[in-house]
Amino acid sequence: MLRSxxxxxxxxxxxxxxxxxxxxxxxxNLLNCRRDTIxxxxxxxxxxIRNKAGNFVEACDFVSRKLGIxxxxxxxxxxxxxxxxxxYLKDDFILLAQALERAATAVGVDILGxxxxxxxxxxxxxxxxxxxxxxxxxxxxxxxxxxxxxxxxQKGINMxxxxxxxxxxxxxxxxxxxxxxxxxxxxxxxxxQPGDNPFMAGAIHGIEEAxxxxxxxxxxxxxxxxxxxxxxxxxxxNGLKLDEIAEDIKQTTFRVTRCGELxxxxxxxxxxxxxxxxxxxxxxxxxxxxxxGEILHILGVDAIGAPGSTAIVAxxxxxxxxxxxxxxxxxxxxxxxxxxxxxxxxLAKAVGDNDLCLEKLEAMTCVCSVxxxxxPIPGDVDAATISAIIADEMALGMINSKTTAARLIxxxxxxxxxxxxxxxxxGASPVMPVKNVGKSSRFINWGGKIPAPVHSFKN
Amino acid sequence: MxxxxxxxxxxxxxxxxxxxxxxxxxxxxxxxxxxxxxILFGYLTMILIAxxxxxxxxxxxxxxxxxxxxPTKLDVIVREMHTPIEIAPDGVPQKTYIVTAQGKNKRGxxxxxxxxxxxxxxxxxxxxxxxxxxxYTMILQLDLDKVESIAEIxxxxxxxxxxxxxxxxxxxxxxxxxxxEIGF
Numbered sequence: 001m002l003r004s005x006x007x008x009x010x011x012x013x014x015x016x017x018x019x020x021x022x023x024x025x026x027x028x029n030l031l032n033c034r035r036d037t038i039x040x041x042x043x044x045x046x047x048x049i050r051n052k053a054g055n056f057v058e059a060c061d062f063v064s065r066k067l068g069i070x071x072x073x074x075x076x077x078x079x080x081x082x083x084x085x086x087x088y089l090k091d092d093f094i095l096l097a098q099a100l101e102r103a104a105t106a107v108g109v110d111i112l113g114x115x116x117x118x119x120x121x122x123x124x125x126x127x128x129x130x131x132x133x134x135x136x137x138x139x140x141x142x143x144x145x146x147x148x149x150x151x152x153x154q155k156g157i158n159m160x161x162x163x164x165x166x167x168x169x170x171x172x173x174x175x176x177x178x179x180x181x182x183x184x185x186x187x188x189x190x191x192x193q194p195g196d197n198p199f200m201a202g203a204i205h206g207i208e209e210a211x212x213x214x215x216x217x218x219x220x221x222x223x224x225x226x227x228x229x230x231x232x233x234x235x236x237x238n239g240l241k242l243d244e245i246a247e248d249i250k251q252t253t254f255r256v257t258r259c260g261e262l263x264x265x266x267x268x269x270x271x272x273x274x275x276x277x278x279x280x281x282x283x284x285x286x287x288x289x290x291x292x293g294e295i296l297h298i299l300g301v302d303a304i305g306a307p308g309s310t311a312i313v314a315x316x317x318x319x320x321x322x323x324x325x326x327x328x329x330x331x332x333x334x335x336x337x338x339x340x341x342x343x344x345x346x347l348a349k350a351v352g353d354n355d356l357c358l359e360k361l362e363a364m365t366c367v368c369s370v371x372x373x374x375x376p377i378p379g380d381v382d383a384a385t386i387s388a389i390i391a392d393e394m395a396l397g398m399i400n401s402k403t404t405a406a407r408l409i410x411x412x413x414x415x416x417x418x419x420x421x422x423x424x425x426x427g428a429s430p431v432m433p434v435k436n437v438g439k440s441s442r443f444i445n446w447g448g449k450i451p452a453p454v455h456s457f458k459n
Numbered sequence: 460m461x462x463x464x465x466x467x468x469x470x471x472x473x474x475x476x477x478x479x480x481x482x483x484x485x486x487x488x489x490x491x492x493x494x495x496x497x498i499l500f501g502y503l504t505m506i507l508i509a510x511x512x513x514x515x516x517x518x519x520x521x522x523x524x525x526x527x528x529x530p531t532k533l534d535v536i537v538r539e540m541h542t543p544i545e546i547a548p549d550g551v552p553q554k555t556y557i558v559t560a561q562g563k564n565k566r567g568x569x570x571x572x573x574x575x576x577x578x579x580x581x582x583x584x585x586x587x588x589x590x591x592x593x594x595y596t597m598i599l600q601l602d603l604d605k606v607e608s609i610a611e612i613x614x615x616x617x618x619x620x621x622x623x624x625x626x627x628x629x630x631x632x633x634x635x636x637x638x639x640e641i642g643f
Binding site for chain 1: 557559587589596598609610613628629630631633634635637638639643
């Protein structure tokens, strides 16, 4: 039998630290769903998703009940839709988005990702039609999430696409003005987008994947925060060094990852679907006590964004990976701490208190996943400035060979400091001020490409 | 023909006691099949299974073990097992759950939770308890194979928790295994 202290430590983790599995995401290949007409293709996609994922939610709930670990979200990711819909026009893409919404609703998942395209080297006509469809497609659907990969370490940054996307993001927000631009919260721009990420809005089922696969996103930062609090109260604030704290984070992550893997593998066994990866990302939720910002506080900065914040995030991110990689047979996806402003109550508060600015947030994304995420900005920021903010974030990813992303929400009619709330997991925050607005258009107007960096030439 | 016997020994603990007991069995040319022992506040209890040649009787084993020199008497019980056991299967049954129950110490806590298990057709595979100050902790390893609805048991446990004032948590054994053991 296991030792009593091990059992009690595990019970503590589950009961008091709100251990959960953040998401089980089923990736589904749609490349075989193309038919003669758009209507037939929509029907085939809907049928295929219903067929593959019909028992998915039920299986997750069964395993969750059996093991006594909540699975917070059940999600689906699909093959990037622009690859399935070659030759289709804007209106066809809107019909596809609606078909995906119907399928997601029918199988009972919380959200569906993969209304996506990959344009890091160049755009096809289909890709342009896809981009044009985004404002309407996202306004007409609730569960459908979109993403686009416009940069990679191997191929550089597609600035032609980025120029268009600055305006597209404004249009998406404007089209959902009555929801404060919520549509933009369902759209992410990526550099080095992984094909096995279970987190939204950027989940896709990469073309390198099998027909169907299950990926798991582990529990949030609350578990780490509670464990650190306990450690500090046991040892006293002067009885600990940072390397000991890193070790505690590592061990906690090991346990959390194991639980995620256990749930994922059991669901995958039940459904007869291959298990993919555990994504080790620490994803906060707006719930009090489930915040990456709180970990920064615990580890010693009195304001999030104060000097030292980047170093703490770097240590946290690394310790999480070290614990998780040993715990899991297959790690993948994004696997890094997220700092999504609206989804993390303390990050949002730091914006309101003027502690955290866009530039510091950008610096922190150099050492963690996933980028400028869920950042509400004033609705009147011009398209070129939005493109330029994203270009900076893409450059970080490209040069550092890591995934970065931008999910900016230009909130229509709102100025810096005004509160915006989307509710649920999407959270709330004051609108973040943007400095130097309108000063980047000459750069953005060049278009073309930023060539791939020298270290991409490894052959 | 060999005989399989189950032997139970209780005594005050001291260095060398296990060597003496197993030595007595060895002298009778017994072969140990399995052994489990535990020490509680300086007292040792041991249960073991051994195979002997046909001419060895339980009385011989009792005589040999009882004669071990020790500051306190060794209490020995020996029974012949008429249905020999197979080698125990690896691991635990599929529906093995761990229940932890913690609360203020009072009489009848173990009786209460074990009766709960009995009334709900749950077999207790292992049980360990500790007392720290006035807090009592019970950890039970349970086989819920004969239980139809785990959800119902959870509800019943919740009720029991409220009635008894104990904080009761039930989790599947797999969770403890994967979070505490290196192999998975």
